[in-house]
Amino acid sequence: MHTIATNDLTTQDIQALDSAHFIHPFTDHGDLATRGARVITKAEGIYIWDSEGEKLLDAMSGLWCVNVGYGRKELADAAYQQMMTLPFYNSFFQTTNVPAVKLAAKLASLAPHGGDRSFEHVFYSSSGSESNDSNVRMVRRYWDLLGQPQRKVIISRHNAYHGSTMAGASLGGMSGMHAQGDLPIPNITHIGQPYFFENGKPGESADDFGIRAAGWLEEKILELGADKVAAFIAEPIQGAGGVIIPPPTYWPEIQRIVDKYGILLISDEVICAFGRLGHWFAYENLATNLIW
Ligand SMILES: Cc1ncc(COP(=O)(O)O)c(C=O)c1O
Numbered sequence: 001m002h003t004i005a006t007n008d009l010t011t012q013d014i015q016a017l018d019s020a021h022f023i024h025p026f027t028d029h030g031d032l033a034t035r036g037a038r039v040i041t042k043a044e045g046i047y048i049w050d051s052e053g054e055k056l057l058d059a060m061s062g063l064w065c066v067n068v069g070y071g072r073k074e075l076a077d078a079a080y081q082q083m084m085t086l087p088f089y090n091s092f093f094q095t096t097n098v099p100a101v102k103l104a105a106k107l108a109s110l111a112p113h114g115g116d117r118s119f120e121h122v123f124y125s126s127s128g129s130e131s132n133d134s135n136v137r138m139v140r141r142y143w144d145l146l147g148q149p150q151r152k153v154i155i156s157r158h159n160a161y162h163g164s165t166m167a168g169a170s171l172g173g174m175s176g177m178h179a180q181g182d183l184p185i186p187n188i189t190h191i192g193q194p195y196f197f198e199n200g201k202p203g204e205s206a207d208d209f210g211i212r213a214a215g216w217l218e219e220k221i222l223e224l225g226a227d228k229v230a231a232f233i234a235e236p237i238q239g240a241g242g243v244i245i246p247p248p249t250y251w252p253e254i255q256r257i258v259d260k261y262g263i264l265l266i267s268d269e270v271i272c273a274f275g276r277l278g279h280w281f282a283y284e285n286l287a288t289n290l291i292w
Contacts, residue, residue: 013041013053018058025164041076043070052188064271091124104245110280128270129163132233134189135266139231142264151230152187154266155220159193161240162233162268171233189224191216192247193238214254221261231264235274236282253287 009017015036018188024032039051048058061067068075082099091096104122111119122137125131136154143151145157154171156162162171167175170184173193193198194213196206204212232254238244258265260275272282 005166011039012036014051045069045071067276088134099256112281112284114161114266125188127163128268129168129268130167132162132171133165133167133270139264139266143230148227150228153189153224153229155224155232155239156188156190156228157193157216157234158190159195159241159244160190160233160235160238160268163270164234183272189220191220193241193244194250195244196240196247206247207249210249211253213246214250214257217254218257218260221257222262225264226261229261230261231266232258233268235268236268238276 018035018037022037024037030186037084040048041051042049045056046058046061047187048070050056086097086099089095091097091100094099104124107122108120114205123134125134139154140152143149156171156173158173160171160173162168164177166181166183166185167188169181170188171270173190184190191215194210196209200206200209209259215230234254235241235244255265257263265282269282269283274280276282
């Protein structure tokens with residue numbers, strides 16, 4: 001029998017407090033006001049429980065992020081030890097700390113290597129949205145330092161999801177989010193998504209569609225002028241936009257195009273990395289087509 005960990009508050013008490021004080025993202029507030037929020041109280045392995053004692057299979061892994069399941073004692077112990085030793089310090093002003101260095105080195109060792117596609121450096125952020133905001137600034141700075149400050153435009157895709165901050169939502173291609181915030185911000189533009197079942201033509205093979213869909217990137221680069229384009233950003237598999245898996249021909253063709261025009265490729269792996277597609281990083285799958 002599961003114990004409901006609600007600190008002696010009833011589900012209704014919690015729902016009332018929730019309604020009075022807690023603003024939820026991505027929520028139908030009319031529905032929330034009528035039915036009240038579902039209160040999650042406990043999790044273990046792949047399951048979560050709500051305040052009514054109902055056990056649920058957490059098929060979405062939290063928000064696509066609980067890759068190793070809930071209730072991992074080794075993670076709790078490591079966090080406890082570190083909280084007691086050094087719970088916080090910053091990395092500004094030529095300062096560092098041991099766990100941050102060790103993790104950066106570990107991530108670099110796990111990241112894809114080979115040719116000019118070795119990833120040796122790590123920049124930490126607290127969320128996917130913040131990562132993509134940082135991406136916009138880093139990409140601009142990169143081209144500034146190379147003496148090409150006119151390369152400002154980042155190309156993304158319709159229906160992409162890259163987060164909920166100003167830059168994240170602008171990089172994303174969700175029209176509802178754009179409408180709410182006067183977005184996208186300048187110098188971000190979108191091309192079609194490689195969704196074969198919606199955009200494939202009658203008689204067209206998935207492979208042919210993949211090449212055609214990648215071609216939309218080249219068309220956009222030529223329309224804007226290659227010397228104005230800084231980067232292309234995309235999720236290896238579009239998650240929030242509908243779990244859209246591009247045909248096997250798509251990513252190699254995208255890689256060929258960005259290489260041809262010397263444009264940076266940002267692989268947004270917020271939900272595709274760390275084993276989710278069978279590799280540490282989804283980027284390793286892109287050219288080898290293991291996902292179809
Ligand atoms: C591909 C992708 N990028 C960015 C984000 C934003 O991450 P966060 O919610 O941590 O800001 C998400 C969130 O699901 C995502 O799926």
